Amino acid sequence: xxxxxxxxxxxxxxxxxxxxxxxxxxxxxxxxxxxxxxxxxxxxxxxxxxxxxxxxxxxxxxxxxxxxxxxxxxxxxxxxxxxxxxxxxxxxxxxxxxxxxxxxxxxxxxxxxxxxxxxxxxxxxxxxxxxxxxxxxxxxxxxxxxxxxxxxxxxxxxxxxxxxxxxxxxxxxxxxxxxxxxxxxxxxxxxxxxxxxxxxxxxxxxxxxxxxxxxxxxxxxxxxxxxxxxxxxxxxxxxxxxxxxxxxxxxxxxxxxxxxxxxxxxxxxxxxxxxxxxxxxxxxxxxxxxxxxxxxxxxxxxxxxxxxxxxxxxxxxxxxxxxxxxxxxxxxxxxxxxxxxxxxxxxxxxxxxxxxxxxxxxxxxxxxxxxxxxxxxxxxxxxxxxxxxxxxxxxxxxxxxxxxxxxxxxxxxxxxx
Numbered sequence: 067x068x069x070x071x072x073x074x075x076x077x078x079x080x081x082x083x084x085x086x087x088x089x090x091x092x093x094x095x096x097x098x099x100x101x102x103x104x105x106x107x108x109x110x111x112x113x114x115x116x117x118x119x120x121x122x123x124x125x126x127x128x129x130x131x132x133x134x135x136x137x138x139x140x141x142x143x144x145x146x147x148x149x150x151x152x153x154x155x156x157x158x159x160x161x162x163x164x165x166x167x168x169x170x171x172x173x174x175x176x177x178x179x180x181x182x183x184x185x186x187x188x189x190x191x192x193x194x195x196x197x198x199x200x201x202x203x204x205x206x207x208x209x210x211x212x213x214x215x216x217x218x219x220x221x222x223x224x225x226x227x228x229x230x231x232x233x234x235x236x237x238x239x240x241x242x243x244x245x246x247x248x249x250x251x252x253x254x255x256x257x258x259x260x261x262x263x264x265x266x267x268x269x270x271x272x273x274x275x276x277x278x279x280x281x282x283x284x285x286x287x288x289x290x291x292x293x294x295x296x297x298x299x300x301x302x303x304x305x306x307x308x309x310x311x312x313x314x315x316x317x318x319x320x321x322x323x324x325x326x327x328x329x330x331x332x333x334x335x336x337x338x339x340x341x342x343x344x345x346x347x348x349x350x351x352x353x354x355x356x357x358x359x360x361x362x363x364x365x366x367x368x369x370x371x372x373x374x375x376x377x378x379x380x381x382x383x384x385x386x387x388x389x390x391x392x393x394x395x396x397x398x399x400x401x402x403x404x405x406x407x408x409x410x411x412x413x414x415x416x417x418x419x420x421x422x423x424x425x426x427x428x429x430x431x432x433x434x435x436x437x438x439x440x441x442x443x444x445x446x447x448x449x450x451x452x453x454x455x456x457x458x459x460x461x462x463x464x465x466x467x468x469x470x471x472x473x474x475x476x477x478x479x480x481x482x483x
Contacts, residue, residue, distance in 0.1 A: 073372050152417055
């Protein structure tokens with residue numbers, strides 16, 4: 067169960083085999099493309115065992131969800147919404163900025179929110195109300211005009227309440243690859259979106275990748291993962307708790323302890339065993355332990371190098387000098403500094419986003435934020451004086467490239483009276 071591993075083996079073990087499900091997902095996409103709503107209803111019956119006449123979640127269902135959820139949970143969701151909104155407001159870019167970089171040449175950027183986005187909210191093993199908040203609040207803060215959510219039926223009342231609190235405009239009870247196809251291609255009930263965000267299983271991820279020619283996506287997101295970087299000051303019970311918290315998501319969740327203390331893994335093992343024994347989701351945890359292990363580094367520099375190679379979704383720095391170690395970290399979805407910066411706080415209510423790249427994609431992708439829901443256009447304003455400053459350079463390069471019409475478009479203005 068808890069064993070020493072090589073970094074290469076651990077990284078290989080967490081890679082999603084998207085190719086293995088591609089034929090099935092391609093068939094689902096074609097069924098939705100050709101059959102629309104009817105195909106979605108049939109696929110919902112086939113995969114979710116739910117027989118329904120409508121995909122649309124109406125106001126009555128949302129109202130009923132509020133009655134099914136405790137006042138304490140509703141209050142907590144409202145508080146989480148406020149905290150997540152506060153953090154994402156800090157990310158909001160200026161609508162327009164302009165700077166005169168030299169006399170007569172003004173350059174800048176115009177930022178525009180997307181018109182319509184779709185969010186996939188997983189179901190199944192848990193009620194992911196927090197993911198509903200994380201996927202949609204940044205879009206709302208960005209100024210997206212229309213936000214729709216798809217989630218496998220039956221949708222948890224808690225998730226419906228979270229969607230309502232976050233200001234979601236449309237909710238559809240459809241999950242899996244068919245939901246991604248519906249949001250990308252459109253059906254009678256679901257209008258197509260410009261971008262799809264949100265985590266999901268291997269079928270959902272494969273559908274997102276296959277439909278990128280029709281709609282943009284956030285990034286590939288697979289089973290949850292955590293790397294804990296620890297030294298001899300770390301508390302083994304804290305490390306074990308963090309590993310089990312991520313492992314309970316999914317049997318394929320992956321966890322790794324990287325430490326400079328050779329005695330720490332054995333201490334962590336004791337707490338892992340007792341935690342699994344007492345856990346409600348013990349079966350999932352036991353399976354996830356097959357994707358879990360530790361490695362002992364000879365120095366902190368070597369440990370940091372391992373982390374950067376792993377590029378984990380969650381990185382917990384349980385070391386004496388977390389700020390110092392942070393300076394060496396280049397690849398991580400979200401970083402948690404110190405023993406009391408619990409990853410679960412980021413999952414729910416500190417304010418940062420928990421929709422993050424997994425399986426090494428943190429090398430090239432950032433977690434979900436306001437920028438994901440905007441486009442940026444460069445802007446330039448050039449006066450005649452500015453054109454005189456630029457003109458000769460532009461004409462020289464254009465003519466050297468053989469694009470004489472480009473050169474002439476500048477020359478004709480410089481020569482005009």
